[in-house]
Amino acid sequence: MEATALSSGFHPLVKRNGYRVPRSCSQRKFVSLVCCDLKDRSFGLNKESKPEGSSIAITRRGLSFKTNVFEQARSVAGDTSFDDTTTAKTRSHVAEDKIGVLLLNLGGPETLNDVQPFLYNLFADPDIIRLPRPFQFLQGTIAKFISVVRAPKSKEGYAAIGGGSPLRKITDEQADAIQMALQAKNIAANVYVGMRYWYPFTEEAVQQIKKDKITRLVVLPLYPQYSISTTGSSIRVLQDLFRKDPYLAGVPVAIIESWYQRRGYVNSMADLIEKELQTFSDPKEVMIFFSAHGVPVSYVENAGDPYQKQMEECIYLIMEELKARGVPNNHKLAYQSRVGPVQWLKPYTDEVLVDLGKSGVKSLLAVPVSFVSEHIETLEEIDMEYRELALESGVENWGRVPALGLTPSFITDLADAVIESLPSAEALSKPNAAASDDSESSDAFSYIVKMFFGSILAFVLLLSPKMFHAFRNHII
Numbered sequence: 396m397e398a399t400a401l402s403s404g405f406h407p408l409v410k411r412n413g414y415r416v417p418r419s420c421s422q423r424k425f426v427s428l429v430c431c432d433l434k435d436r437s438f439g440l441n442k443e444s445k446p447e448g449s450s451i452a453i454t455r456r457g458l459s460f461k462t463n464v465f466e467q468a469r470s471v472a473g474d475t476s477f478d479d480t481t482t483a484k485t486r487s488h489v490a491e492d493k494i495g496v497l498l499l500n501l502g503g504p505e506t507l508n509d510v511q512p513f514l515y516n517l518f519a520d521p522d523i524i525r526l527p528r529p530f531q532f533l534q535g536t537i538a539k540f541i542s543v544v545r546a547p548k549s550k551e552g553y554a555a556i557g558g559g560s561p562l563r564k565i566t567d568e569q570a571d572a573i574q575m576a577l578q579a580k581n582i583a584a585n586v587y588v589g590m591r592y593w594y595p596f597t598e599e600a601v602q603q604i605k606k607d608k609i610t611r612l613v614v615l616p617l618y619p620q621y622s623i624s625t626t627g628s629s630i631r632v633l634q635d636l637f638r639k640d641p642y643l644a645g646v647p648v649a650i651i652e653s654w655y656q657r658r659g660y661v662n663s664m665a666d667l668i669e670k671e672l673q674t675f676s677d678p679k680e681v682m683i684f685f686s687a688h689g690v691p692v693s694y695v696e697n698a699g700d701p702y703q704k705q706m707e708e709c710i711y712l713i714m715e716e717l718k719a720r721g722v723p724n725n726h727k728l729a730y731q732s733r734v735g736p737v738q739w740l741k742p743y744t745d746e747v748l749v750d751l752g753k754s755g756v757k758s759l760l761a762v763p764v765s766f767v768s769e770h771i772e773t774l775e776e777i778d779m780e781y782r783e784l785a786l787e788s789g790v791e792n793w794g795r796v797p798a799l800g801l802t803p804s805f806i807t808d809l810a811d812a813v814i815e816s817l818p819s820a821e822a823l824s825k826p827n828a829a830a831s832d833d834s835e836s837s838d839a840f841s842y843i844v845k846m847f848f849g850s851i852l853a854f855v856l857l858l859s860p861k862m863f864h865a866f867r868n869h870i871i
C-alpha cells in the first residue's frame with residue numbers, strides 16, 4: 396500500500412452550551428473496570444471554552460501499511476511469534492477498512508487566560524469531583540467556585556513553565572510519530588488527538604473521525620495505567636458521543652484500556668532510568684523514586700479504581716527489568732499532586748522526600764510514571780518544588796528521568812499495540828441506547844428539596860476556610 400498525504404482540518408469551536416454525559420455506562424467490556432456508582436450518572440455540564448469565533452485544528456493524518464500481529468500478553472512475555480489467524484484478520488481490516496487511531500489525553504491550558512476555564516472543565520467532570528447523587532446538580536457551581544479559587548495558584552505553576560502547558564504540542568508530535576511508526580509497518584491510518592479538558596476536545600476529534608468516514612477505530616489513551624479519573628472519564632465521553640450518533644454507533648472500536656504491562660513500555664522506562672543513573676557519580680547508591688499522580692483513596696476503595704494496583708504492578712515490572720540488567724538499586728513509590736480536602740493515595744511524595752532526606756538518602760532519581768509527556772507536574776512540581784524540598788531535607792544529588800515523549804522504542808510499541816488491537820474492534824454502543832438513560836426525575840418536590848439542602852451544604856462546605864485552603868493549595 397502506498398502512503399497518503401498528511402492533512403489537517405479546521406473546525407468551529409465546540410459551543411459553550413452543555414453536553415450530557417451518559418447516565419449509565421454500557422456493558423461493553425472496556426468499561427468493566429469502572430465501578431457501579433460511576434455507571435449511574437446524569438449531568439448537564441457547561442464546558443468552558445475560548446471566546447466564540449475562534450477555530451481550532453484537529454490533527455488528521457493519512458498513512459499506509461501492513462502488519463504483524465501478536466498478542467499483548469505474549470509480547471510482554473517476550474514471545475513475539477505471530478498468531479496466523481489474527482494476522483490474517485488484521486490484514487483483511489487493513490485492506491478493507493479506513494482505520495483511525497484516536498489518542499486520548501488530558502489537555503492543558505495553552506495560555507494563562509486559559510487556566511481558569513481549563514480548571515472549570517476539569518472540576519465539572521463528574522469523574523474528577525464525584526458528588527453524591529442528591530448534589531450532582533451542583534457540579535457546575537462547585538466547578539466554577541473551585542476553578543476560580545485555584546486559578547491563581549495554577550497560573551503561578553503554568554507561568555513558571557513558560558506560560559502554558561506543553562501537552563498539546565507534545566501529544567501532536569506523538570501522534571505524528573505513531574503515524575510514522577504505523578506507516579513503517581505498512582498500516583494506513585488517520586491519527587487523531589482528543590483532549591478531555593482543553594483543545595482539541597474529544598468531541599471535535601470525533602466529529603472529524605465521522606467526517607473522514609473512518610470504518611475501524613482504535614482508541615489509545617495516553618495514560619499507561621487505567622484510572623476512573625483519566626482513561627475512564629475520556630471513554631465515558633466517547634461512549635456517549637458514539638451512542639448518540641447512528642454512524643458512529645456502527646463503527647467497530649477497540650479500546651486499549653491500559654498498557655503499563657507492555658514489554659516495549661517497561662523496557663523503554665528501564666532504558667531511561669538506566670541512562671539517567673549514569674549521570675550520578677555513584678549510580679548504585681541512588682534511590683529510584685517513582686512519583687505517580689495520585690487519586691483520592693475513595694476511588695480505589697469505594698469505586699474499584701484499578702489505578703493503584705496497576706501502578707504497583709508497573710513499578711514491579713520496571714524494577715524486575717532493571718534487576719535483570721544488573722541494576723539492583725533501592726526504589727520507592729509515592730503519589731503527588733493531591734488537591735482538595737480528602738485522603739489521597741499514600742505515601743505522599745512531599746512527605747516521603749522529607750523522610751528520605753532526613754534518613755540519610757543522599758542521591759535520588761525521580762521517575763514520573765503516570766504520564767508519558769512532560770507537563771506541569773513534571774516541569775514545575777517535580778523539577779522545582781520537590782527538588783527544592785528534597786535538597787532542603789538532606790538529599791545532595793538530585794536527578795529526574797524525562798517523560799517518554801517521542802522515545803522511538805516506546806512509540807514503536809504503541810504502534811504495535813494499535814495493530815494488535817485492530818481485530819478485536821467491535822461496535823461501541825447501540826444507537827439511541829441513551830434515550831432511556833436520559834430520563835430524569837420529574838418529581839418537582841424532591842428537586843426543590845435537593846436544591847434547598849444542597850445549596851446550604853455547598854455554601855457551608857465551600858466557604859469554610861479549610862476547604863478554601865485545600866483547593867487553593869495542594870493540601871489541607
Ligand SMILES: C=CC1=C(C)c2cc3[nH]c(cc4nc(cc5[nH]c(cc1n2)c(C)c5CCC(=O)O)C(CCC(=O)O)=C4C)c(C)c3C=C
Binds near residue numbers: 514523624
Ligand atoms: C494519570 C494521570 C493523572 C491522574 C490520575 C489525575 C487525576 C486527577 N487530577 C486532578 C486535578 C488536577 N490535575 C491537573 C493537571 C494534570 N493532571 C494530569 C494527570 C492526571 N490527573 C496531568 C497530566 C495534568 C497536567 C496538564 C498540564 O497542563 O500540563 C490539574 C491542573 C494543574 C493544577 O492546578 O495543579 C488539576 C487541578 C484530580 C482532582 C484528579 C483525580 C481525581
Ligand SMILES: [Fe+2]
Binds near residue numbers: 688732
Ligand atoms: Fe491531574
